[in-house]
Amino acid sequence: MSANAPSPGTPIVLAFSGGLDTSFCVPWLRERGWAVHTVFADTGGVDADERAYIEARAAELGVASHVTVDGGPALWEGFVKPFVMAGEGYQGQYPLLVSDRYLIVEATLARATGLGTRAIAHGCTGMGNDQVRFDLAVKADGDWTIVAPIREIQKEHTQTRAYEQAWLEQRGFAVRAKQKAYTINENLLGVTLSGGEIDRWEQPGAEARGWCAPRAKWPAAPLQVRIGFERGEAVSLDGERLPGAELLARLNRAFAAYGVGRGLYTGDTTIGLKGRIIFEAPGLAALLTGHRALEEAVLSKLQNRFKPEVARKWVELAYEGFWNDPLKADLEAFLRSSQSCVTGEVLLETAGGRVDAVAVRSPHLLHAKGATYAQSADWGVAEAEGFIRLYGMSSTLWAQVNAGKGD
Numbered sequence: 001m002s003a004n005a006p007s008p009g010t011p012i013v014l015a016f017s018g019g020l021d022t023s024f025c026v027p028w029l030r031e032r033g034w035a036v037h038t039v040f041a042d043t044g045g046v047d048a049d050e051r052a053y054i055e056a057r058a059a060e061l062g063v064a065s066h067v068t069v070d071g072g073p074a075l076w077e078g079f080v081k082p083f084v085m086a087g088e089g090y091q092g093q094y095p096l097l098v099s100d101r102y103l104i105v106e107a108t109l110a111r112a113t114g115l116g117t118r119a120i121a122h123g124c125t126g127m128g129n130d131q132v133r134f135d136l137a138v139k140a141d142g143d144w145t146i147v148a149p150i151r152e153i154q155k156e157h158t159q160t161r162a163y164e165q166a167w168l169e170q171r172g173f174a175v176r177a178k179q180k181a182y183t184i185n186e187n188l189l190g191v192t193l194s195g196g197e198i199d200r201w202e203q204p205g206a207e208a209r210g211w212c213a214p215r216a217k218w219p220a221a222p223l224q225v226r227i228g229f230e231r232g233e234a235v236s237l238d239g240e241r242l243p244g245a246e247l248l249a250r251l252n253r254a255f256a257a258y259g260v261g262r263g264l265y266t267g268d269t270t271i272g273l274k275g276r277i278i279f280e281a282p283g284l285a286a287l288l289t290g291h292r293a294l295e296e297a298v299l300s301k302l303q304n305r306f307k308p309e310v311a312r313k314w315v316e317l318a319y320e321g322f323w324n325d326p327l328k329a330d331l332e333a334f335l336r337s338s339q340s341c342v343t344g345e346v347l348l349e350t351a352g353g354r355v356d357a358v359a360v361r362s363p364h365l366l367h368a369k370g371a372t373y374a375q376s377a378d379w380g381v382a383e384a385e386g387f388i389r390l391y392g393m394s395s396t397l398w399a400q401v402n403a404g405k406g407d
Contacts, residue, residue: 008033011064012119012147013112015104015134016040018054020175021123024164025149026061027171029121034147035064037115041107043071043100044188044249061173067111072188074103076244080189083318084287085232085335085342086311087295090319093265095281095288097189101130102323105137109144119145125160126151129270132321140324182208188248190261190281198276204264211256212280218258218352225254225348227290232339234287251283258352261285270320286355290346293357298341298364310334 006012012029016022016038029036038058042051051068058066079099089095108120120138124131131148138144150160157163165175182195191210198204206214228236237247255261261282269275296304314331322328344362348355377384389396 006033006119009035010119011035011037011112011115011117012121012145013037013039013108013115013117014063014121015108015123016054016058016063016066017123018050018057019123020161020164020168021125021150023057023061023173023175024168025121025123026058026063027168027173028149028153029147030062034119034121036062036121037111038063038066039108039111040066040068041071041100041104042068043075043103044245045100045186069107071100071103071107072245072249073243074106075100075188076248078103078106079318080244080248080284080287081233082314082332082335084234084284084291085339086314087288087292088308088311088315090315091265091267093263094267094277094279094319095190095284096315096318097187097192097279097281098130098133098185099318100187100189101133102137105134109138109141112144118143119147121147121149123150124148126154127271129275129319129321132270133323136321137323184210186210188245188252189284190252190279192280193278194276198264198278201266201276204278208278210278210280211252212259212262212282213257215259215352222349222351223254223258224358225251225286226345227287227348228345229291229294230343232291232295232336232342234291248283248287251286255282255286255350255355256280258282258350258355260350260353260355286348289355289357290348291342293360294344294346294362295339295342297360298344298362298366299338300366303338307335307338 010033012034014022014025014029014036016026017040026036026038040051040054040058046054055066055068079096079102083096083099108122112118112120122131122134124134126148131151135146138146150164153163154160168175182193182198185192193208193210196205196208198208226238227234228239234244234247235241237250242250261284262278262280264276264278266274266276299307310331314328314335317323317325317328317331341362341364343364344360346357346361347359349358350356
């Protein structure tokens, strides 16, 4: 929606990170009559010092109020659980590390509701996917006024970030000299890196690295961990029951040391461009590997064949901004139903670079008591031959009828 001037002092809630874009948004909105309230949803991407900086930055910019909310539990419940149950990355690779955006929207709307306002703002640009995720998530919640200052200035300025920096400095607000070769996004789910040679489809430089240790620094001894699952949700690590967000944080630290979960991929963005990034998601890689190994052993053949189709659609909806579409809820109902027997423990092992599920225990393993694949069976040879004959009847008939009749 447009940024029409409000009545003086009308409250607006800005999703705030303390970076250049959202720092610019605060005085820009204030100069247009808004009383700016900021909310920072901490989804695991900052340390205590950075969190303190964000709070101080909001006060320096003159906000009417600022709150910080812990987004880790909501991120686990809202995203990690259904994502791991789905078990598919976007386009078969990307583990949707930007999905904390939806939880940021929820925190922003909750703060606005508490203040009695129906106006929110964000610092998304007009070129990326995040604007789609933010706007559609807000619109799905009802009638809100959405103000996007960066999109507004892009109507007149092409070198947007340079303009933002100069504009802030003219008003006495320093801009951190935080020169980076790459754009880095980090949260509980993992790290993404873009920019520089990554955008140019060139080989990434040695410094294009987040959490994952390079091969030369991998520990010499292999790592083994046991993850316990109940109805598809990871609930314990090496026998210790943990809250989901803490469990994922521990997996991130353990497997990042072995370089697990790092990938380089080119994806089709929501707005139609190609996006090339490096991603690092060691904890999610471990969870997905363990969950899949357990699931493959307890689901029926037909469930294992059909479920990836549902999973791919769920991932597409989550990636493209349809977080609140009814279809997503419908798909999640199927995913939850499919997990009724996905309970047990999986032993994971890594020596570096990849993680394998080396042992699975579950009361629901679909192991036939009288038969083992390629070893022994409790049926006779005649039964096997009869099954093969009937199972392949259609293909066999086609071959018999059409033998020698080709063009």
